[in-house]
Every structure is written in structure tokens, then in C-alpha cells.
Amino acid sequence: MNYIWLALMVISLVVGAFTGNLGAVTAAAVDYAQVAVEISLGLIGIMAFWLGIMKIAEEGGIIRLLSRAIRPIAKFLFPDIPPDHPAIGTMLMNIIANWLGLGNAATPLGLKAMKELQKLNKSKDTATNAMVVFLALNTASITFIPMTVIAVRAKLGSANPFEIISTAVFASTCATIAAVTAAKLIQRLPNIRKSDPNRLADKKEKGGGDV
Amino acid sequence: MFDSLAAATIDTVQQVAQATAGTTDSLFVAIMKGFSNLAIPVILFVVVVLGFIKKIKVYETFIDGAKEGFSVAVNIIPYLVAILVAIGMFRASGAMGYFVRLLTPVTNLIGMPAETLPVALMRPLSGSGSLGLVTELMNQHGPDSFIGRLASTMFGSTETTFYVIAVYFGSVGIRKSRHAIASGLIGDLAGLLMAVFICQIVFG
Numbered sequence: 001m002n003y004i005w006l007a008l009m010v011i012s013l014v015v016g017a018f019t020g021n022l023g024a025v026t027a028a029a030v031d032y033a034q035v036a037v038e039i040s041l042g043l044i045g046i047m048a049f050w051l052g053i054m055k056i057a058e059e060g061g062i063i064r065l066l067s068r069a070i071r072p073i074a075k076f077l078f079p080d081i082p083p084d085h086p087a088i089g090t091m092l093m094n095i096i097a098n099w100l101g102l103g104n105a106a107t108p109l110g111l112k113a114m115k116e117l118q119k120l121n122k123s124k125d126t127a128t129n130a131m132v133v134f135l136a137l138n139t140a141s142i143t144f145i146p147m148t149v150i151a152v153r154a155k156l157g158s159a160n161p162f163e164i165i166s167t168a169v170f171a172s173t174c175a176t177i178a179a180v181t182a183a184k185l186i187q188r189l190p191n192i193r194k195s196d197p198n199r200l201a202d203k204k205e206k207g208g209g210d211v
Numbered sequence: 212m213f214d215s216l217a218a219a220t221i222d223t224v225q226q227v228a229q230a231t232a233g234t235t236d237s238l239f240v241a242i243m244k245g246f247s248n249l250a251i252p253v254i255l256f257v258v259v260v261l262g263f264i265k266k267i268k269v270y271e272t273f274i275d276g277a278k279e280g281f282s283v284a285v286n287i288i289p290y291l292v293a294i295l296v297a298i299g300m301f302r303a304s305g306a307m308g309y310f311v312r313l314l315t316p317v318t319n320l321i322g323m324p325a326e327t328l329p330v331a332l333m334r335p336l337s338g339s340g341s342l343g344l345v346t347e348l349m350n351q352h353g354p355d356s357f358i359g360r361l362a363s364t365m366f367g368s369t370e371t372t373f374y375v376i377a378v379y380f381g382s383v384g385i386r387k388s389r390h391a392i393a394s395g396l397i398g399d400l401a402g403l404l405m406a407v408f409i410c411q412i413v414f415g
Contacts (some may be wrong), residue, residue: 001376001388005297012300015309032299036291040284048280053258055276056269060262065332093254100247111283111382117248118383126387127380135379135391139335139372140398144243146367153363158354162240167360167409168367174405175369179398186390195389 024094043107050108054090065167077180078130080120080198087116091134098141109136123197129187136183140175143168272320283382290381294373298336307332323361323407326352331403335372335396342366361410369402 016025057063066089069072074081074088081087092111097106113134121128127135146168155162186192193199262269301307311328318328326348333341345366349359372395380388 001386001392004392005293008297010302011306012297012331015306016300016304016358019305021303021305025300028299028303029296030297033292035299036295037288039295040291041290042328043287044281044284046282048277051283051307052273052275054276056262056267056272057258059267060258060265062258062261074241096217097250100243102247102249102250104268105251107378110379114379114383115279115283118385124376124383125385127385127389127391131380131385132389132391132394135376136394138379139370139375139395140402141370143367145240145247148342149345149363149366152342153349153354156346156349158359161354162237163242164360164363164367167364167406167413170409171364171368171402171406175398175402178401179394182397183390183394186393189390192390195387 003143019050043137046104047108047111050105051112054093054109054112058086063093065089066092077133080128080130081117085116087113087130088122090116091137095137095141099140101143101145101147106141108132126195126197128197129183132187133180133183136179138177140172140179142172142176228287286384287378287381290377291374294377298340298373302333302337302340321404321407322411324358326358327362330365334365334369334403335399338371338374341371343362357410357414360414361406364406364410365403369399372396372399 012014012025013022016022040192054063064084067084067086069090070088071083074083078088078091090109093105094109095111097103097109114131117128117131118124119135130141145165149164151167153164187196213245262272272302309327310332314328315325318325323331330341330344330348333344345362349356352358354360354363357377372392376388376391376395380386380391384400
């Protein structure tokens, strides 16, 4: 992330200087900072709502039930997480909300899942393998009705605004498989393994361990 | 996600309903729409009623959970400011044009129209930005042209990777994202390539 952020900044400023867009570049910085705050604050209400509902679901045992239902898949995708842990059920609800195109519910549920995953994290500022796999599922998320783009197609007079659903579902399924496979493979690389927070903590507890 | 936040979802649904009032949906679309509309009411009903049956004080429990909504949203701010400012500056600088020129020979090779390349590059960075590009392309070439269909498929096939990573990790204070970006971008690349591939077969 350090390099990507640095690259975005440096490229913008250098290219902006060459093309004479420097004024626009700084204006964009101010505008987007504002947008970022608006988006974050806009989440408060819906976030509070879903966190409240999820708390009831958790204490009522629904989350545990969901977790058990997908045990075999969860074991493969998230071997580090105990199968009964509420993180599994919450992640499942987030994925389902994504499938149904319920963006307003998917984000709060996803953030709630991150909170659960963070409870299992032994180093609070570093992502665990489970988090990366969950993010991979989300960044390439499958949506059965991509509402936003369908709406634009309809507005522009498409004869069949929905015809891109099958192609989009196909492409996003491939994207999801690729992202999860990538996450699973990259986590085996020596450098990435070394930075696994749960592995580091284990090593310390055992006093050495295997590397 | 970004798009559904940016464009009010209710407006979107209404627009679709209006624009497609004359056309009949396929069975699949009708079923999926039904699921989408019913999902939240059903979830709320089941959660609340089951909680009550299990003798949970539903109101108190709700308040207890909802308390954290504010802190989660506020935690995200620094992460989102960092990434959106960088992306906004990048867009405003005009650097995208150079990347497109650089990559055009590669995309020609796989039969991807050069016009759709900016969409592919913008998709992981900005939801509203890439939606704007898709809209522009469909305005120029028509939504039912190959370019229009491909651009729509590209948009529908992946999420705004950088936004998702900033928000999700930001909400719990994770700064070292390890291989999350690499995995996400590999997914995006696969999604975009497969979008070109499937569109050539289905619409080509």
C-alpha cells in the first residue's frame, strides 16, 4: 500500500506539472478529502442499524447456525477460524447481501465481519490471512443484479438493459476464483508467511517454533 | 458498494422500474429481483422474532450493538481520505491518458476495443469514476453496441478494490494490508479479461 499510494501521489503531481493540470490536481485533493468524510459519516446511521440487528442475531443464535451451515466451505477458505465463530456467519451474510446487490446492507455486514475477524487477530495493525481471503471475496464480489449499471443502460434506451447480467456474473465468478486463489497462493510466499500476525504470535508463545 | 452509496439506491430502482416498465424480465431476473426486495424484510423479521423467542431483550440488545456504529464510521475517515485523495489527484492529473496509450498494443492483441481500456483501469480505483466512463461510452456508441455491452459487463464484474480495502481495513484500524491488494488486483485483472472473453463469445 505504501508504494501504491506513493506512486499515485508522485505520478499525479509530476504528470500534473507537465500537462499544466497542477491546479486541478490540488483542487481534486481538497474535493476528495471532503467526499471521503461525507461517505464515512453517511455510513453512521446504516452502520448503527445493522450492528444493532446483528447483535440480536448473534445472541439469538442465528449467526452460529449460519456458521455451521457452511462449515465445509469455511474450513477450506478460513482454516484459521474456529468453525463456530460468529465471524463465519457474519461473513456469509455479507456475501449473500453482495449477491443480492444489497449494497447498503453489504457494507455494514462486511465491517461487522471485519470486527469479528479482528478479535482473532493477534497483531491489531496487520491483516490476517483470513481477512485477506475475505477481502478477496469482496473486491471481486459476485452480484446477480448489478443495479447501478442496469439503471444507466435503461436510461440510455437499451433494448435489453439486463442482458449483461449473465456475462457479468460469469466474469465476476472468474474474478472471485482468481482473487481467492491468488490470496491462498501468495500467503505461502516466505515474505508473506513471515508477516502473518497469528504465526508471529504463535512463534513467540512457543519460543522459537518452525520457520 | 461505492456506487450504491454515491447514487441513491432508491432512485436507481425507480429508474429501472420506469425505464423497463414496457419490457418483460426473464424468469431469472424476476426471481432475483424478488429475492432482493424480500431479503431485508425477511432477515429483519426472522432475527427479531427468533431473538424474542429465545427470550432476548431485543430492544436493549439492539441499542447495545448500534452504539458502535458511530466509532466504526469515524474510524474509516483517515483511510478513506488517504486513498480517495490520491485517486482524485491521479484522475485530475490526466495520467490515465498516458497509461491508456502505453497499454493499447496489449489490449489490441486480445481483441479488446481501445475505448474500453480506461474503464478497465479506472474500475478498481473509483466506482463513480468508472461508472461515468461507462455512461460516456454508452452515450457515444449506444448501450447495445459491443463496446457498450463490454463496458457494462466490466463494470458489473468487479468491485472498487481500493475503496473496499480502505473501508474494510480502516474500520478495524489495519494499516498493513499484506497481500490484500495484490489478490484484489489479480481478481480484477481476471474479471476484466474474462469480461472481454465472454462478451466476444456472447455478443461478438
